[in-house]
Amino acid sequence: MEKDELLKLENRCIQEQPPNCAAACPVHVDARAMMAEAARGNFVEAAKIFRKTVPFPGIVSRICDQPCRTLCKRKEAGEPLAVAAIERACLDYAAGLSEKIAVLPKKEKRVGVVGGGLSGLTAAFDLAKKGYAVVVFEKGPHLGGSLWNFPEEKLPGKIIAEDLQVLERVGVEVRLNTTVGKDISFEALREDFDAVYVAAGAESPDVFGLETDAGGRIVVDSATLAAGREGVFAGGGIRLAVGERSPIRSISDGRIAAISIDRFAQKVSLTASRGGEGPVPTRLYTSTEGVEPLAATPISRPQEGYSRDEAALEASRCLQCQCLECVKVCEYLNSFRAYPKKYVRQIYNNLSIVMGHRQANKLINSCSLCGLCAEVCPDDLHMGLVCRKARETLVSQGKMPPSAHDFPLRDMLFSNGEKCAFARRQPGTDQSRFLFFPGCQLAASAPEHVKSAYTLLTRKLSGGVGFMSRCCGAPADWSGRTELFQSTGEDFLALWRDLGSPRLILACSTCYAIFKTHFPDVPIVSVWEMLDSLGLPESVKVEKREAIAVHDACATRHESAIQESVRNILRRLGYEIEELPLSRDKTECCGYGGLMFFANPELAKSVIRRRCEESPRDYLAYCAMCRDYFAFAGKRTLHLFDLMFGKPTDEAALRKGPVYSQRRENRVRLKNSMLREQWGETTAEAQGYETIRLKIPDAVQQLMEERLILVEDLQQVIEAAERTGYKLLKRDEDHFIAHHKPSSVTYWVEYSPSGDGFVIHNAYSHRMEIAEDVKP
Amino acid sequence: MTPQEYGAKEKAWLCMKCNLPLEMGKIGISYLGNTFPVDLPRCAGCGQVYVPEDLALGKMAEVEKLLEDK
Numbered sequence: 001m002e003k004d005e006l007l008k009l010e011n012r013c014i015q016e017q018p019p020n021c022a023a024a025c026p027v028h029v030d031a032r033a034m035m036a037e038a039a040r041g042n043f044v045e046a047a048k049i050f051r052k053t054v055p056f057p058g059i060v061s062r063i064c065d066q067p068c069r070t071l072c073k074r075k076e077a078g079e080p081l082a083v084a085a086i087e088r089a090c091l092d093y094a095a096g097l098s099e100k101i102a103v104l105p106k107k108e109k110r111v112g113v114v115g116g117g118l119s120g121l122t123a124a125f126d127l128a129k130k131g132y133a134v135v136v137f138e139k140g141p142h143l144g145g146s147l148w149n150f151p152e153e154k155l156p157g158k159i160i161a162e163d164l165q166v167l168e169r170v171g172v173e174v175r176l177n178t179t180v181g182k183d184i185s186f187e188a189l190r191e192d193f194d195a196v197y198v199a200a201g202a203e204s205p206d207v208f209g210l211e212t213d214a215g216g217r218i219v220v221d222s223a224t225l226a227a228g229r230e231g232v233f234a235g236g237g238i239r240l241a242v243g244e245r246s247p248i249r250s251i252s253d254g255r256i257a258a259i260s261i262d263r264f265a266q267k268v269s270l271t272a273s274r275g276g277e278g279p280v281p282t283r284l285y286t287s288t289e290g291v292e293p294l295a296a297t298p299i300s301r302p303q304e305g306y307s308r309d310e311a312a313l314e315a316s317r318c319l320q321c322q323c324l325e326c327v328k329v330c331e332y333l334n335s336f337r338a339y340p341k342k343y344v345r346q347i348y349n350n351l352s353i354v355m356g357h358r359q360a361n362k363l364i365n366s367c368s369l370c371g372l373c374a375e376v377c378p379d380d381l382h383m384g385l386v387c388r389k390a391r392e393t394l395v396s397q398g399k400m401p402p403s404a405h406d407f408p409l410r411d412m413l414f415s416n417g418e419k420c421a422f423a424r425r426q427p428g429t430d431q432s433r434f435l436f437f438p439g440c441q442l443a444a445s446a447p448e449h450v451k452s453a454y455t456l457l458t459r460k461l462s463g464g465v466g467f468m469s470r471c472c473g474a475p476a477d478w479s480g481r482t483e484l485f486q487s488t489g490e491d492f493l494a495l496w497r498d499l500g501s502p503r504l505i506l507a508c509s510t511c512y513a514i515f516k517t518h519f520p521d522v523p524i525v526s527v528w529e530m531l532d533s534l535g536l537p538e539s540v541k542v543e544k545r546e547a548i549a550v551h552d553a554c555a556t557r558h559e560s561a562i563q564e565s566v567r568n569i570l571r572r573l574g575y576e577i578e579e580l581p582l583s584r585d586k587t588e589c590c591g592y593g594g595l596m597f598f599a600n601p602e603l604a605k606s607v608i609r610r611r612c613e614e615s616p617r618d619y620l621a622y623c624a625m626c627r628d629y630f631a632f633a634g635k636r637t638l639h640l641f642d643l644m645f646g647k648p649t650d651e652a653a654l655r656k657g658p659v660y661s662q663r664r665e666n667r668v669r670l671k672n673s674m675l676r677e678q679w680g681e682t683t684a685e686a687q688g689y690e691t692i693r694l695k696i697p698d699a700v701q702q703l704m705e706e707r708l709i710l711v712e713d714l715q716q717v718i719e720a721a722e723r724t725g726y727k728l729l730k731r732d733e734d735h736f737i738a739h740h741k742p743s744s745v746t747y748w749v750e751y752s753p754s755g756d757g758f759v760i761h762n763a764y765s766h767r768m769e770i771a772e773d774v775k776p
Numbered sequence: 777m778t779p780q781e782y783g784a785k786e787k788a789w790l791c792m793k794c795n796l797p798l799e800m801g802k803i804g805i806s807y808l809g810n811t812f813p814v815d816l817p818r819c820a821g822c823g824q825v826y827v828p829e830d831l832a833l834g835k836m837a838e839v840e841k842l843l844e845d846k
Contacts, residue, residue: 401844729790766832767840771804773823
């Protein structure tokens with residue numbers, strides 16, 4: 001991943017965008033954080049947040065025009081938050097909070113401020129804190145300007161006086177009763193000071209010789225407030241149109257001018273990176289779906305403002321706006337305790353690392369790649385694409401953890417090896433219009449359904465329906481093994497062309513997605529669409545049945561035709577359909593996608609559990625892995641073929657999927673029995689280690705499943721041990737123990753002879769290699 | 777189990793190739809290019825080694841994980 005790509009991806013996650021309130025506020029008061037504290041009764045903390053961005057909090061909390069409220073999301077479920085009233089309460093209940101004001105060392109530069117209203121005083125305060133010598137010229141007898149026009153009950157003079165004390169604390173010099181242009185000329189001011197801020201208010205009769213527009217307002221650069229003369233800036237009521245004028249805009253102008261004057265004094269660019277000042281747009285999305293409407297909390301004593309409890313209650317109406325749309329629907333994104341913006345950065349860092357720990361390997365390998373995040377993301381950010389690309393990079397760097405995908409990749413090679421893979425034309429035909437491709441997992445889970453479906457298809461379709469037993473290559477694609485995926489694809493294409501490039505009939509949604517994405521020249525159709533148009537097998541008994549909840553395979557996310565065909569077939573079978581809350585284009589992965597189950601079994605289990613809890617109904621899956629994973633978690637789940645070729649019995653719904661060894665065995669048997677039954681071919685007998693008979697107690701079988709150890713792994717260990725004599729005897733139990741390393745994993749088996757075979761007592765494995773120097 | 781404990785139990789194991797009890801010895805174990813010396817029971821005759829289950833699934837699995845994330 002290149003740096004600019006990272007930035008683009010990061011930018012698409014809007015979780016860290018400001019909430020509407022802070023974006024609309026010209027000085028960006030973090031109202032969301034303030035509300036969170038106030039709702040918990042932490043008024044001191046809340047007041048600190050407010051005072052951090054607002055220089056005169058007592059005044060602002062009483063007169064702010066609250067642009068935040070116009071965009072407050074709460075208004076979609078009630079009234080907007082009473083922000084200013086809560087601000088006031090926070091200050092009241094944080095009484096005595098006196099924060100130290102940090103003032104930088106004195107600078108030699110001097111700044112003159114024309115006008116002692118909110119805007120001028122804000123600029124004066126900010127600049128004095130930066131160490132400038134600031135002199136405020138106020139024509140009236142006291143500071144505050146138009147603040148004194150507010151009625152005493154709305155803005156008591158005491159509050160004005162208290163708030164303005166900070167100016168003294170930071171060393172601002174004030175000259176009252178001094179009218180610039182009369183008592184002192186603007187030119188003299190300009191010469192006396194390094195920079196001047198003109199903030200004489202909306203009512204100022206003087207524009208100090210500065211350029212004005214048709215309405216008589218001083219013309220300024222809106223980003224910097226530069227007023228056309230070097231070192232002169234203007235803001236507040238003197239430059240704002242009537243509709244724009246407001247106390248908080250005046251404060252904001254004062255702040256912008258202070259930044260400009262500081263830059264001017266330091267002789268740096270006035271304009272560089274100035275996007276974030278004043279009101280800004282925000283891209284944050286917050287769903288208010290399902291939010292209970294709540295009216296504003298009334299103030300029982302209007303003169304005194306909110307009580308503590310009232311303020312906390314009102315603050316608790318804040319929705320704490322954030323997006324997290326993807327995190328809400330995805331257990332994977334949720335389980336790493338952050339959100340895509342952070343994840344993308346972690347993944348980037350992980351891929352760029354030279355030395356030290358790669359802490360995001362698990363993050364990269366745990367995603368199911370299902371793309372639900374992109375469906376719900378306001379900016380279509382697809383973490384699956386990010387993770388898959390990252391896996392490819394890890395593989396190409398030689399940094400992919402070997403253990404993450406080793407087992408499913410070996411399973412894929414097995415499916416495409418001599419024992420399982422085969423392709424034939426329909427018996428008695430010399431051409432193939434179609435090719436039934438059931439996929440490795442249906443063959444592993446329900447080989448009898450593969451046979452039934454093939455028989456049905458050959459009976460209903462003319463032009464020849466060939467058969468191909470193979471894996472589509474999904475494990476290689478998902479795990480970032482591009483070269484392996486490519487060679488798997490080439491092997492397939494050669495066989496397919498040999499059969500005359502027939503149209504594939506696919507029974508697995510993953511195969512469908514793989515062929516559609518990577519082999520656009522191969523014509524495909526889903527078996528469900530095909531059977532929807534061909535009709536049900538004659539043997540099916542149609543009767544009215546209870547509703548069943550359809551789990552759409554995540555690989556069909558954008559295949560609405562397949563989803564519709566599945567539902568058509570179900571209706572024809574007599575079922576009512578229950579739609580899960582997340583279905584069709586918003587369906588969830590079952591935990592198999594992206595090899596999540598192998599890279600992060602704990603996460604996959606919670607993904608499965610979460611999906612299974614979405615409805616008490618029986619589930620209907622049309623992908624063998626989805627069915628087996630749900631059944632593994634104890635959820636009654638039927639495969640669509642169970643309904644077409646079997647019966648919706650308890651046994652079928654509760655049937656646990658076969659264990660890994662049995663899945664392989666089923667594929668081998670499917671090949672052998674089909675070749676025998678359909679094509680009359682004799683098949684290879686089991687030979688070598690395959691003939692070793694094992695008795696495996698259930699408990700050991702379960703351990704093997706968790707440890708990803710297959711029966712054939714045990715057979716190979718025992719065959720080698722018995723042939724070479726390299727084995728150990730555990731004296732107290734009279735058990736043998738032996739080990740063998742067929743490729744990258746060393747398997748250990750504890751066993752003892754029994755009849756014409758062996759009993760297995762234990763099995764385990766490791767990947768570390770033993771520098772064992774065995775002398776023959 | 778510590779290597780000492782394995783040592784105490786090593787006599788419980790007999791090499792079927794050489795008919796000798798196992799003895800503790802330094803064995804190099806390696807993963808992804810990193811090698812570590814470990815005390816393991818082994819046959820003095822043929823060199824056959826024994827890796828107990830709790831070592832394979834405990835310490836060795838931990839180190840594998842650690843090295844994979846480097």
